[in-house]
Amino acid sequence: MTLSPPADTARKIGVLLVNLGTPDAPDPASVRRYLKQFLSDPRVVEIPQLLWQPILRGAVLTTRPKKSAHAYAQVWTEAGSPLLAITKAQAQDLQARLGDAAIHVDYAMRYGNPAIPERLAAMKQAGCARILIAPLYPQYCAATTATALDECYRALAAMRWQPAVRTLPPYYADPAHIAALKTSVEAALAALDFTPDAIVASFHGMPARTYALGDPYYDHCLETARLLSDALGRPLIPTFQSRFGKAKWLEPYTDASLVRLATEGSRKVAILAPGFSVDCLETLEELAIRGKAQFIEAGGTDFAYLPCLNADTPGMAMLETLMRRELAGWV
Incomplete structure (x- = not known):
């Protein structure tokens, strides 16, 4: 029985960027799956589920997916969903900026793919004994920051051998x-x-x-x-x-x-x-x-x-500053 990670990966540190999520494709079926997961979250819709689920599965999921799919189609790119493509680019750029072979940067979505449990498991499998979870929401809200961390904690709760974890605080006034x-x-x-x-x-x-x-x-x-x-x-x-x-x-x-x-x-x-x-x-x-x-x-x-910070230089320099601060003592 292996009781510890391989020696060459035992000291790895993970940084997981987390954003809201996106459908897998700009079509009604994909949008319906995404909305069902998103709008079933009690952090997002604070109505008792016994009352909300019939409404969600009825009027909402039978009418909104087609309209939302049309909206997604207007902004979809060759790389897929803008939110997914840009978050991936942020992770890649941050990996290069941190420039440490012991740090493994990845990204996940609260709803849709890549899913948080999947990426946390992959980081642990890669030998990350310490993980900084970074919800990319500058302002704290229970429907964004809290639910992203809830999902991380649920994934961790299923692990017998958990990594040490830190979380990025809201940075609205940083x-x-x-x-x-x-x-x-x-x-x-x-x-x-x-x-x-x-x-x-x-x-x-x-x-x-x-x-x-x-x-x-x-x-x-x-x-x-x-x-x-x-x-x-x-x-x-x-x-x-x-x-x-x-x-x-x-x-x-x-x-x-x-x-x-x-x-x-x-x-x-x-x-x-x-x-x-x-x-x-x-x-x-x-x-x-x-x-x-x-x-x-x-x-x-x-x-x-005017565009968001995205993976452009000012925003990436900011993310590097925040991550280095939160990784202090680990790196």
């Missing part, structure tokens, strides 16, 4: 994050052929009830927007997108704000999404395509979506 956003936004603004009358910072929405229950997400988002506004030296308008269902969500809503800006005279607008670590359906389709259409239809003349 100077390295704000500096990376500043550099990225300034470069994107400099490349525009117009000067925005207003700049919108759109964050993913959450039901307002989550804030009342004590979730810090709303405050984290506003603090990111405030710090970035200070760093840029110009105001940002924080808004919240992607609301679903009839319940009240965090306000102001992004779509309504874009219409209001156009009708009130801000005809040139730039929008960024500092709550997303990589570009995905919610940024590339909801903001860059639908958001632009809504703004122009309301009377706007110029609209620009």
